[in-house]
Amino acid sequence: MIAINTAVTVLYYLICAFFLAAIAYNFVKTRKVQESVLYGLMMIPFILRLLRLK
Amino acid sequence: MKKTALMLFLALLVLSLCAVAEAPPEETKLEGPYLVTTCGQSPGAVMVGMSAMQAGAKATYNNALTAETFEPGEFKTLIVTAGTSMKGMGAAGTDINAEIERCLGVIKAAREAGLKIVGAHIEGMARRTDSSDAASIEAVMAEADVILVVTDSDSDGFFTAYAKEHEKPLIVVKDALEIGKVL
Amino acid sequence: MKLKWAKIAVLLVMAACAAVAGFLFHEQRVYREAVAASPHLTQVKKLSDYSPAIKGTVNDCNVYVFDSGVPGGTALLIGGTHAEEPVALVSALVFTENLKVTQGRVFVIHRVNTSASTNTRLGEAYPRFFHVEAPWGVQKWRMGDRVANPLDSWPDPEVYIHYPSGQNLAYMDIRNLNRNWPGKADGLLTERTTFAAMELIRQEGVDLTIDFHEAELEYPVENTIVAHERGNEVAAMTSMMLTSQTFRVPIGMEFSPKALHGLSHREVGDHSDAVSYLFEVAEPMLDRIRGITDEELLMSGKDRFVMKAGEHNLLYAPIDESGWPFDLRIARHVTTAQTLIQVNNMLHPDQAILMEGIPSYQDILDQGTGAFLRDPAAAPPEQVYYD
Numbered sequence: 239m240i241a242i243n244t245a246v247t248v249l250y251y252l253i254c255a256f257f258l259a260a261i262a263y264n265f266v267k268t269r270k271v272q273e274s275v276l277y278g279l280m281m282i283p284f285i286l287r288l289l290r291l292k
Numbered sequence: 293m294k295k296t297a298l299m300l301f302l303a304l305l306v307l308s309l310c311a312v313a314e315a316p317p318e319e320t321k322l323e324g325p326y327l328v329t330t331c332g333q334s335p336g337a338v339m340v341g342m343s344a345m346q347a348g349a350k351a352t353y354n355n356a357l358t359a360e361t362f363e364p365g366e367f368k369t370l371i372v373t374a375g376t377s378m379k380g381m382g383a384a385g386t387d388i389n390a391e392i393e394r395c396l397g398v399i400k401a402a403r404e405a406g407l408k409i410v411g412a413h414i415e416g417m418a419r420r421t422d423s424s425d426a427a428s429i430e431a432v433m434a435e436a437d438v439i440l441v442v443t444d445s446d447s448d449g450f451f452t453a454y455a456k457e458h459e460k461p462l463i464v465v466k467d468a469l470e471i472g473k474v475l
Numbered sequence: 476m477k478l479k480w481a482k483i484a485v486l487l488v489m490a491a492c493a494a495v496a497g498f499l500f501h502e503q504r505v506y507r508e509a510v511a512a513s514p515h516l517t518q519v520k521k522l523s524d525y526s527p528a529i530k531g532t533v534n535d536c537n538v539y540v541f542d543s544g545v546p547g548g549t550a551l552l553i554g555g556t557h558a559e560e561p562v563a564l565v566s567a568l569v570f571t572e573n574l575k576v577t578q579g580r581v582f583v584i585h586r587v588n589t590s591a592s593t594n595t596r597l598g599e600a601y602p603r604f605f606h607v608e609a610p611w612g613v614q615k616w617r618m619g620d621r622v623a624n625p626l627d628s629w630p631d632p633e634v635y636i637h638y639p640s641g642q643n644l645a646y647m648d649i650r651n652l653n654r655n656w657p658g659k660a661d662g663l664l665t666e667r668t669t670f671a672a673m674e675l676i677r678q679e680g681v682d683l684t685i686d687f688h689e690a691e692l693e694y695p696v697e698n699t700i701v702a703h704e705r706g707n708e709v710a711a712m713t714s715m716m717l718t719s720q721t722f723r724v725p726i727g728m729e730f731s732p733k734a735l736h737g738l739s740h741r742e743v744g745d746h747s748d749a750v751s752y753l754f755e756v757a758e759p760m761l762d763r764i765r766g767i768t769d770e771e772l773l774m775s776g777k778d779r780f781v782m783k784a785g786e787h788n789l790l791y792a793p794i795d796e797s798g799w800p801f802d803l804r805i806a807r808h809v810t811t812a813q814t815l816i817q818v819n820n821m822l823h824p825d826q827a828i829l830m831e832g833i834p835s836y837q838d839i840l841d842q843g844t845g846a847f848l849r850d851p852a853a854a855p856p857e858q859v860y861y862d
Contacts, residue, residue, distance in 0.1 A: 239662060246630050271481045278489040282496070290626055291497040291504075292594075335728040338711040346712075378695060382732035416718075418727050421695070421791060444725060469719040 258284040323368040325350035331395040332428040333380030336373025347472025359397030364405035374432040375419025388424040411436030416444030507861040511849035515575040517542040526671035534668040539583040547579025548682040548826030558592035558619025563687035566808035579828035588652040590627040592619030609845035622650035628664040640736035656742035686739040689758035692790040699727040701753040703744030757792040806839035
């Protein structure tokens with residue numbers, strides 16, 4: 239049980255990192271200010287998760 | 293001297309009148325040993341048992357008592373406490389309808405054996421909150437020869453009115469710890 | 476060029492938001508609660524001293540031991556099962572900071588599910604900390620959640636299957652300490668925590684356990700003692716004595732259901748020689764219909780929405796303008812624990828535990844809880860511990 243949970247947790251953080259990278263990529267590529275604000279907001283919870291703050 | 297004797301006589305007379313006034317009427321006199329059960333698996337029967345023990349009265353509680361397992365033995369009075377406990381009924385794996393059926397069976401058997409039936413509500417307003425409590429109270433009190441309640445249970449006058457309407461004797465004690473005093 | 480500067484501005488604002496949020500979460504997670512223990516404390520152990528199952532985890536809490544050296548009974552007082560019920564924590568703490576045992580032994584745990592105290596309930600806007608004023612200053616504790624922090628125990632199963640009963644429970648209850656008794660040595664964090672606590676109970680030969688809780692007024696099991704069947708008589712007598720002689724609002728008693736698994740009042744009694752009790756007291760902040768959820772509500776226990784529900788007979792405990800203040804809730808728990816132990820002494824003299832130094836119900840109401848908390852800064856360093 240502990241081993242399975244550890245494996246799922248590692249996968250979860252990898253997924254988080256992937257989505258953060260994807261959002262950051264879109265943030266860099268977008269030409270619209272409004273979208274950049276949106277991507278900026280979306281990155282916050284992923285950062286907090288990756289840093290294990292929440 | 294005559295005056296002192298007269299005063300003494302008057303004092304004794306007043307005291308004896310007080311004693312007469314304080315003695316419970318015959319119909320509300322309870323006689324042990326007591327058999328106690330609960331209609332709704334609340335801890336009322338345990339409390340009556342503990343209060344009786346403290347007062348030196350003989351009481352036996354059995355929350356699973358049925359008409360089939362009932363044995364009159366030397367018991368003189370059956371006390372059935374009303375008011376339900378969801379946790380208690382969960383603990384016993386039963387429900388309020390089964391509880392009422394069980395208790396009515398026990399009451400019938402006890403009455404046939406000559407026991408006095410006391411319907412009791414001794415856990416206060418906390419056991420008068422829902423329809424299960426109401427069903428338990430209605431079933432037990434309707435069969436009771438005497439009603440025994442604590443002040444909190446009757447704080448809205450429900451039992452006083454019920455006893456008056458159905459012409460049943462009512463005993464009100466301050467709280468569950470005081471029950472032993474009337475047993 | 477304009478877009479570039481706009482994005483830099485967005486990044487700066489975003490970083491500032493993340494930094495503030497991150498600081499607040501981190502502060503609650505690492506805050507250490509000081510305990511200035513009674514001079515009569517004998518020893519402080521770790522829960523992992525009884526089982527390696529939780530060694531190195533956040534839930535390896537302190538176990539405060541008061542051993543009189545005189546043969547008698549052994550009691551375990553458990554605080555912090557649900558970290559959003561802070562009176563449970565502080566009631567246990569009042570014992571640790573004031574107790575002197577002259578016969579038998581008393582073990583006290585303040586934070587049995589420490590992990591739950593390191594975050595608050597999602598979406599409920601709970602305060603992160605709460606404070607009590609003492610004559611020497613202000614004491615501060617974490618205000619937590621009902622279940623362990625997902626950072627410490629994650630993911631939850633789709634359905635939590637309780638061990639050993641096999642009963643199905645809601646998924647998040649795998650992190651709810653009071654659904655995980657008697658625990659499992661190789662389970663998830665809370666299962667391992669209760670397993671270690673059970674080992675404590677078994678290895679120390681504990682005679683009775685008291686698990687402090689608080690409950691919403693909408694919940695039917697309120698202001699009561701829930702007892703394992705071996706403790707029915709002790710609990711009934713305690714309830715009658717306190718209702719008759721001490722409490723304005725009666726304290727009831729409930730039987731522990733045999734078919735409901737995972738709760739301390741059921742499993743501790745079933746899986747050890749100890750008799751298990753659980754105390755509940757009314758806390759309006761836990762009600763779903765409450766108003767603003769802040770520290771003021773937590774401490775005063777006053778809420779006009781909860782009062783309105785009471786006017787419509789929707790509650791299982793009375794409430795009026797005076798509310799259910801913190802000190803009243805502490806006074807009830809501390810007094811109930813003392814009385815229950817005294818009644819247990821009467822009915823089971825071989826398990827006698829004699830205690831001194833614990834404030835009375837009226838003392839706590841008159842002087843406030845703060846009057847019975849010691850100043851960690853002024854206490855000798857060897858008497859100061861951290862949860």
